[in-house]
Amino acid sequence: MKKNFFEGIDLTVLFITTGILTAGLLAIFSATYTSGTDYFSRQLTFALFGILLMLVVSYIPPRIIAKGSYAFYGLSLILLVLVLLFGKKISGSKSWFSFGGFGIQPSEFAKIATVLAIANFLSTSDEGFKNINKPVNFIKTCLFVFVPVILIMRQPDMGTSLVFLSMILPIMFWAGLSPYALFIIISPAIIAVGAFLGMNYFITALVIVAVVLLLFKKNIFITAGILVINFVIGFSVDTLYKKLQPYQQARIKAVFDPSTDPLGSGYNVIQSKVAIGSGGLFGKGFLQGTQTQLKFIPEQWTDFIYCMIGEEFGFAGSVIILLLYMLIIFQLVNNAYLSKNRFLSIACIGFSSIILFHLVINVGMTIGVMPVIGIPLPLMSYGISSLLSFLVMTGIGMSAYRYRNQY
Amino acid sequence: MDIEKRKYVIYVFCTVIFFVFVIRLAYLQLFTSEELSRESDKNSVKTITLTPPRGLMYDRNGKVLVDNKPSYTVTITPSQFDKNNLNEIAGVLELKPEELSENLKNIKGTNRFNPAKIKRDVEFKVVSYIAENKDRLSGVDYQIEAIRYYPNNFRGSHSFGYASEISQKNLEKQIGNYYTQGDVVGSSGLEATYENDLRGVKGYKFITVDVKGREIGGLNEGKNDIPPVNGSDLILGMDKELQEYAEKLMENKRGAVIAVDPKNGEILCFVSKPDYDLSLFAGKTDPKVFYNLLNDEEKPLFNRVTQTKYPPGSTWKMMMSLAALDAGVITTTSTIACPGSFTYGNRTFEDHGAYGAINVVRALEVSANVFYYKLGLQIGIDNYHKYGKLLGFGTKTGIDIPNETSGLLPSREYLDKRYGVNKWPQGLLVSLGIGQGELGVSPVQMAAYTAAIAMNGLYCQPHFVSKIRRNDNTEESKSFEQRRIDMPLKYFEAVKKGMFLVVNGTGTAKGIVNKDFILSGKTGTAQNSSGKNHSWFVGFAPFDDPQIAICVLGENEGWGASFAAPLAGKLMVRYLGGEQYELDNEIKMVNGQPD
Structure with a gap:
């Protein structure tokens, strides 16, 4: 079945990626064109190069990627160690190598490497592929993530560490983790949020968890044990909160009530909400946003790029951008579903969960429903490492589509 | 599942x-959009651009040459400006309402939320009117800016140049986006060449304003403000007293004076007359003033030091001597017969005297034309061009002000192109030999050439700026090209001996001889078909340790000896001996003799 060279390209991913990149470039242009910087032209150059790279990656057969995945993972870990020793410190984090005018962030590439290594691990075994419900495989999968997480927390880069942790559950879920096990892992998080919000929320959360656990109809003693553990966690949230750094506390507090700190960590949240809100239904028009043009939000071309969409293109523009992200995530999940190759299937889920997590945190932060955690908006925020890394991810996602019928 | x-x-x-x-x-x-929009308006931030004062210019002894003084500039923030006030504001600023509204429409380089400069150098009563009616005239404001001030009673127009408001055309053409409407940019002279040093770096102040444009306070307690960096100062090689004296001597004349320090090429004085008053360009520039200067028959905007292309006349004879010596056509002792005239083909070229068989030193002393008619033919066009180039002709000297001419130094290629290959008469070389004909040099080229001879072949690129003093008080020396003209020392010594005798022997400039400082030089007269001849003099002093090399050109002043030589003599003596000495040993302007 010899096919035309261009057949098998995942046009959905290609077009949506290009669409998001274009929106991002417009936003960067608007945020920087009066500042005399060359962020726009740099991002444009690397976006064009990145699309080519994405297309090239989409042609690489899965067995070659799988074969190289452990080496790539090893290399990323070495780079993460080296960046701690020789990296350049930018705004408090040692996460950059600087080459000439360009900064390279190894943690961006470690994301891809970690997903690929886990995918390779879970898809190879003597008897078909590994059962994730076996404790030994479960723990090994976790370790693949924990090693880079520990290194990245040393930089320290909280946001990126969370990105790594966010991929564990979706990957395990896709690899066949039982819903019961999944719920046991999630429940303490539910309880913790409840406990943080106050006694009533805590009790409600506890009741919900108890009911759901009972519905699984598993061994009553195990269920009870888990409930007890959750109960303890709920009570220790307050203690743990007090152990956090004051700025971290302030950021969490500011999510729930930004007005507590209008000039500190709440400042950006208030300004970005004002920027987005003042956009109305269709926005103030390209290059017309007062908040954007007046540089009210510092470094808007990086983490707060979504504000500019909200302010200049309004509700319509903001929803279209969200929709594009949803479409690309759905398409990647569907590629994972269609693919007969378990390695690429798991990798696709890993990448879509990373994109989703970035989206939720970043957009959530700008619209004031998530804490201020500095991670970029995929394919839109200025940043060359992040841009290229996401384009490699979508490239591998496209290859899952091309090789969906190969085992 | x-x-x-x-x-x-x-x-x-x-x-x-x-x-x-x-x-x-x-x-x-x-x-909640409406509520948040109101919030967004409340929060407007105005960016005030802080334009730093331009750097100053100092002379070699630390005296101020170009200074600044404060002035008021009226600004308008378009987003806050109420169009109903247009006529009123136009009236106050003495502009036509259409002019002002056109102005507002065309604001370039800044956005409508920030103040744009509308009129510079307004009077105090305009500012007080704006201040009194601030609440009513929203969006109208003023800034205090520094404008140029010239504290001395001489002009230096062509050296310092002027800085003026950037034109719409240049705003659009600029690379990058540093300049915005109403900014001042160096447009000529040193102001233009050293624009990036003089202008400094703009700063920005962020001010929170309410919907009506009233200032509420600094944004974030001024933590985000970017302070401006003042322009760097230029320290020139110019000598203020000498410059002043040279301009006085050239008053009501047409011509050029340039003196350099032969050891390094620093320009000691630089005069091009007629000139113009730079302070006309300091604040608001009336377009009429510029138009008048541009169309003045005396061409005051024309820089006669760097843009003139006249034949050098007999001042060219040092170049011919060096070329003939180095090409082996003559030696320092060989002689050439100099009867009173020279016939080539069917044309006879006259001389002003018969000198018999003379060597090169004597030929320079008496400015023997026949000697050089013959040399012109003997060295040929290729050597003529080669040595001309070597001594800095036909090419720009690289002086640090814009729009210098290369002059005209004929070559075989040039003559072939002009007359057809090999169709040009050899006789051209006869006149070219005495520095007449199709040959054009500028005074700055002549000064650099004279200095190089004085220094036995060390050719220094002439320049104004010796050091740049940065904002943090560090000084950076500017380096300029120096090269060695590769010829035996004895050739320069022979030529210098000739120049010595021009003043101290029986030569054409013996009228300027001085007992304390040994002056040397050479007179020249450029033939002018359309009027009286131009008077040239080049020279240097003291003979044994040259400290000044000079070139004087007087347009339509006749013989070199009658105008240029005494003027150059006065300046050299003034520089070396000071004011009192020069007055005590006054050099008289005389009716000079032919050269």
Whole structure:
């Protein structure tokens, strides 16, 4: 079945990626064109190069990627160690190598490497592929993530560490983790949020968890044990909160009530909400946003790029951008579903969960429903490492589509 | 749970997130939008651009040559400006209402939320009117800016140059986006060449303003403000007293004076007359003033030091001597017969005397034309061009002000092109030999050439600026090209001996001889078909340790000896001996003799 060279390209991913990149470039242009910087032209150059790279990656057969995945993972870990020793410190984090005018962030590439290594691990075994419900495989999968997480927390880069942790559950879920096990892992998080919000929320959360656990109809003693553990966690949230750094506390507090700190960590949240809100239904028009043009939000071309969409293109523009992200995530999940190759299937889920997590945190932060955690908006925020890394991810996602019928 | 179900679980999860976000966006952008827009207006921030004062210029002894003084500039912030006030503001600023509204429409380089400069150098009463009616005249404001001030009673127009408001055309053409409307940019002379040093770096102040444009206070307690960096100062090699004296001597004349320090090429004085008053360009520039200067028959904007292309006349004879010596056509002792005239083909070229068989030193002393008619033919066009180039002719000297001419130094290629290959008469070389004909040099080239001879072949690029003093008081020396003209020392010594005798022997400039400082030089007269001849003199002093090399050109002043030589003599003596000495040993302007 010899096919035309261009057949098998995942046009959905290609077009949506290009669409998001274009929106991002417009936003960067608007945020920087009066500042005399060359962020726009740099991002444009690397976006064009990145699309080519994405297309090239989409042609690489899965067995070659799988074969190289452990080496790539090893290399990323070495780079993460080296960046701690020789990296350049930018705004408090040692996460950059600087080459000439360009900064390279190894943690961006470690994301891809970690997903690929886990995918390779879970898809190879003597008897078909590994059962994730076996404790030994479960723990090994976790370790693949924990090693880079520990290194990245040393930089320290909280946001990126969370990105790594966010991929564990979706990957395990896709690899066949039982819903019961999944719920046991999630429940303490539910309880913790409840406990943080106050006694009533805590009790409600506890009741919900108890009911759901009972519905699984598993061994009553195990269920009870888990409930007890959750109960303890709920009570220790307050203690743990007090152990956090004051700025971290302030950021969490500011999510729930930004007005507590209008000039500190709440400042950006208030300004970005004002920027987005003042956009109305269709926005103030390209290059017309007062908040954007007046540089009210510092470094808007990086983490707060979504504000500019909200302010200049309004509700319509903001929803279209969200929709594009949803479409690309759905398409990647569907590629994972269609693919007969378990390695690429798991990798696709890993990448879509990373994109989703970035989206939720970043957009959530700008619209004031998530804490201020500095991670970029995929394919839109200025940043060359992040841009290229996401384009490699979508490239591998496209290859899952091309090789969906190969085992 | 099979894989398909798991897919749908993920789809549902994502869809829930999507709707949560959409609801949140709808809440912010549709339901509380008005409130947040008001918030957004409340929060407007005005960026005030802080233009630093331009750097100053100092002379070699630290005296101020170009200074600054404060002035008022009226600004308008378009987003806050009430169009109903247009006529009133136009009246106050003495502009036509259409002019002002056109001005506002064309604001370049800044956005409509920030103040744009509308009129510079307004009078105090305009500023007080704006201040009194501030509440009513929203968006209208003023800034204090530094404008140029010239504290001395001489002009230096062509050296310092002027800085003027940037034109719309240049704003659009600029690379990058540093300049905005109403900014001042160096447009000629040193102001233009050293624009990037003199202008400094703009700063920005962020001020929070309410909807009506009233200032509430500094944004974030001024922590985000970017302070301006003052322009760097230029320290020139110029000598203020000498410059002043040279301009006085050239008053009501047409011509050029340039003196350099032969050891390094620093320019000691630089005069091009007629000139113009730089302070006309300091504040608001009346377009009429510029138009008048541009169309003045005396061409005051023309820089006679760097843009003139006249034949050098007999001052060219040092170049011919060096060329003939180095090409082996003559030696320092060989002689050439000099009867009173020279016939080539069917044309006879006259001389002003018969000198018999003379060597090169004597030929320079008496300015023997026949000697050089013959040399012109003997060295040929290729050597003529080669040595001309070597001594800095036919090419720009690289002086640090714009629009210098290369002059005209004929070459075989040039003559072939002009007359057809090999169709040009050899006789051309006869006149070219005495520095007449199709040959054009500028005074700055002549000064650099004279200095190089004085220094036995060390050719220094003439320049104004010796050091640049940065904002942090560090000084940076500017380096300029120096090269060695590769010829035996004895050739320069022979030529210098000739120049010595021009003043101290029986030569054409013996009228300027001085007992304390040994002056040397050479007179010249450029033939002028359309009027009286131009008077040239080049020279240097003291003979044994040259400290000044000079070139004087007087347009339509006749013989070199009658105008240029005594003027150059006065300046050299003034520089070396000071004011009192020069007055005590006054050099008289005389009716000079032919050269």
